[in-house]
Amino acid sequence: MSTDDPTVLLISDRDDQSRELGNWIGRVCSCRNIALDEPPARANAVAAVVTDVAFRGAAGIARLRSLLAPYRAAATPIMAVLRDNSHYEQVQAVALGASSVLPATASSVEICRAVAAALGADIPAAPANAAASAAQHAEQARLEFHTIFRAATCGEAFTRAEVENATDAVIEAVADGGIRRWLDIVWTYDNGTYQHCMLVTGLAAEFAKSLGLSANDQERLVRGALLHDLGKAKIPLQILNKQGRLDPAELTIMRTHPGIGHEILCGQGSYEPEILEVVLRHHELLDGSGYPDGLSGSQIGDLVRLTTICDIYAALIERRPYKQPMPPTRAFDILHDMGGKLEAALVRAFTRVAESSAAPAAA
Numbered sequence: 001m002s003t004d005d006p007t008v009l010l011i012s013d014r015d016d017q018s019r020e021l022g023n024w025i026g027r028v029c030s031c032r033n034i035a036l037d038e039p040p041a042r043a044n045a046v047a048a049v050v051t052d053v054a055f056r057g058a059a060g061i062a063r064l065r066s067l068l069a070p071y072r073a074a075a076t077p078i079m080a081v082l083r084d085n086s087h088y089e090q091v092q093a094v095a096l097g098a099s100s101v102l103p104a105t106a107s108s109v110e111i112c113r114a115v116a117a118a119l120g121a122d123i124p125a126a127p128a129n130a131a132a133s134a135a136q137h138a139e140q141a142r143l144e145f146h147t148i149f150r151a152a153t154c155g156e157a158f159t160r161a162e163v164e165n166a167t168d169a170v171i172e173a174v175a176d177g178g179i180r181r182w183l184d185i186v187w188t189y190d191n192g193t194y195q196h197c198m199l200v201t202g203l204a205a206e207f208a209k210s211l212g213l214s215a216n217d218q219e220r221l222v223r224g225a226l227l228h229d230l231g232k233a234k235i236p237l238q239i240l241n242k243q244g245r246l247d248p249a250e251l252t253i254m255r256t257h258p259g260i261g262h263e264i265l266c267g268q269g270s271y272e273p274e275i276l277e278v279v280l281r282h283h284e285l286l287d288g289s290g291y292p293d294g295l296s297g298s299q300i301g302d303l304v305r306l307t308t309i310c311d312i313y314a315a316l317i318e319r320r321p322y323k324q325p326m327p328p329t330r331a332f333d334i335l336h337d338m339g340g341k342l343e344a345a346l347v348r349a350f351t352r353v354a355e356s357s358a359a360p361a362a363a
């Protein structure tokens with residue numbers, strides 16, 4: 001890319017400096033990510049500014065206002081990505097000089113397209129080679145997941161960066177190729193645990209997208225899904241891979257995996273409480289019939305409820321050499337018939353995911 005190429009300045013207050021969004025914008029033109037406390041770039045070197053900042057706290061807002069001042073003066077397009085869609089956030093965005101405002105539900109791809117349109121650049125959609133791109137991201141996710149799961153099996157450390165890389169790769173694979181292509185890739189995995197975990201993770205990415213969750217919430221849900229069965233790393237393989245029903249003693253051992261996963265993750269550094277809750281609670285059911293603690297109703301958090309739906313659906317549609325695959329439509333009927341065990345509104349919302357997973361992948 002030559003030095004004459006337009007540069008987009010991406011100002012972020014997120015821990016990861018909006019890395020995934022920066023990667024997407026980087027497909028259109030060069031993108032420089034800065035935090036609120038970093039010096040701005042020269043105004044004449046910047047073709048557009050994107051802010052991914054929560055408009056909270058007088059000091060932060062004042063800092064952002066001063067960062068944006070030279071770009072406002074130069075009439076550089078300023079695009080503000082809202083953190084929520086409240087009236088307050090919209091008013092703040094305009095007051096800070098945003099020339100366009102993008103809703104909190106906008107995906108990285110949609111924001112990237114808005115940037116491309118503002119620059120009059122080619123819109124990078126979707127990748128003409130969506131299938132190849134999805135396959136490449138899927139392979140990256142599989143390798144990262146292998147590293148994480150193997151470390152958990154051996155009692156070794158894995159890094160948060162590895163978890164985030166795997167999460168981002170799944171989100172990008174599903175964005176590039178769609179959920180059905182993701183399923184087609186993952187169904188080829190021989191390792192049943194990897195297949196299951198990757199199915200749940202891809203379904204969570206698609207579910208988050210269809211619910212219009214913000215990029216942050218989407219990543220949290222997908223991260224929780226990726227790690228939900230981490231405790232299976234310590235379950236004996238003869239139980240984990242047994243064909244057919246587990247006997248009561250085996251079932252008791254298998255049912256220790258949420259607690260084991262929770263313990264492993266607590267020992268691996270700082271993970272959000274919601275993610276720890278997903279790992280520990282993803283087999284709890286709203287009517288109290290789940291395990292390990294028979295929790296019910298409001299004792300079960302939102303992220304857990306979403307993950308549990310993806311988990312059950314994934315278990316139904318997984319493909320193993322020794323059993324007939326269940327059609328996604330039949331799997332959704334079973335999910336629907338679980339009544340008060342799952343949140344009915346979320347199961348209804350999952351219909352779109354189930355329909356997409358039943359449709360053949362686009363050529």
Ligand SMILES: [Fe+2]
Pocket residue numbers: 228229257282283
């Ligand atoms: Fe599980």
Ligand SMILES: [Fe+2]
Pocket residue numbers: 196200228229311
């Ligand atoms: Fe699971």
